[in-house]
Amino acid sequence: MxxxxxxxxxxxxxxxxxxxxxxxxxxxxxxxxxxxxxxxxxxxxxxxxxxxxxxxxxxxxxxxxxxxxxxxxxxxxxxxxxxxxxxxxxxxxxxxxxxxxxxxxxxxxxxxxxxxxxxxxxxxALYYPRYKLFDRVMIQFIMRMTGGETDATKEVEYxxxxxxxxxxxxxxxx
Missing domain, CATH: 3.40.50.360 (Flavodoxin domain)
Incomplete structure (x- = not known):
């Protein structure tokens, strides 16, 4: 094989x-x-x-x-x-x-x-509940700027x- x-x-x-x-x-x-x-x-x-x-x-x-x-x-x-x-x-x-x-x-x-x-x-994918605080805040900021999901309770697979x-x-x- x-x-x-x-x-x-x-x-x-x-x-x-x-x-x-x-x-x-x-x-x-x-x-x-x-x-x-x-x-x-x-x-x-x-x-x-x-x-x-x-x-x-x-x-x-x-x-x-x-x-x-x-x-x-x-x-x-x-x-x-x-x-x-x-x-x-x-x-x-x-x-x-x-x-x-x-x-x-x-x-x-x-x-x-x-x-x-x-x-x-x-x-x-976004795994907000799994992220450490710094990463969660930074990713939320980036997602806010790009029109993405910002709800920190969600996990979203794209x-x-x-x-x-x-x-x-x-x-x-x-």
């Missing part, structure tokens, strides 16, 4: 949830290994047929460990069938949920030496699971 490496840089867990959904979509053809980019210093990418990296935005930025991982494994990522997706709350709005419309993907492509052949953008399934199929076809 072919092997796929599913890497994540996730803060609140929605990126992992998305990768697990993709893993189940790929399970009939690929043995998938889910790995936290923050928990490993190195991975032997040569052991895998495909690589998928999912990363979440936090306060407007991807985690610097993502860029460090890319720098370290750049040659292997370029040699493999590899894809990237970004998870953020801005993608809840039409037009912001595509690589062309996402300011975060545009920024990633400027900063990253790796230019994946397949890129996705998915809306994340992820479009049909688009996740479609992206999984495109990744399978790489």
């Amino acid at each position: 072919k092997k796929a490496l599913l890497l994540h840089s996730s803060r609140e867990g929605q990126t992992v949830k998305i990768l697990k959904a993709m893993e189940s979509e790929l399970a009939d053809e690929y043995q998938c290994e889910l790995v936290d980019l923050h928990a490993v210093s190195s991975v032997n990418i040569d052991n895998y047929d495909k690589v998928l990296i999912g990363a979440s935005i936090r306060y407007g930025h991807l985690n610097k460990k993502l860029y460090q991982f890319i720098e370290t494994h750049l040659t292997a990522l370029k040699d493999k069938k590899a894809a990237f997706f970004c998870v953020n709350l801005t993608a809840r709005k039409p037009g912001k949920d595509t690589p062309e419309g996402s300011v975060y993907v545009k920024k990633f492509l400027k900063l990253s030496p790796w230019q994946p052949e397949l890129i996705g953008v998915f809306a994340g 992820t479009n699971w049909e688009r996740v399934k479609e992206f999984s199929e495109r990744f399978r076809s790489l």
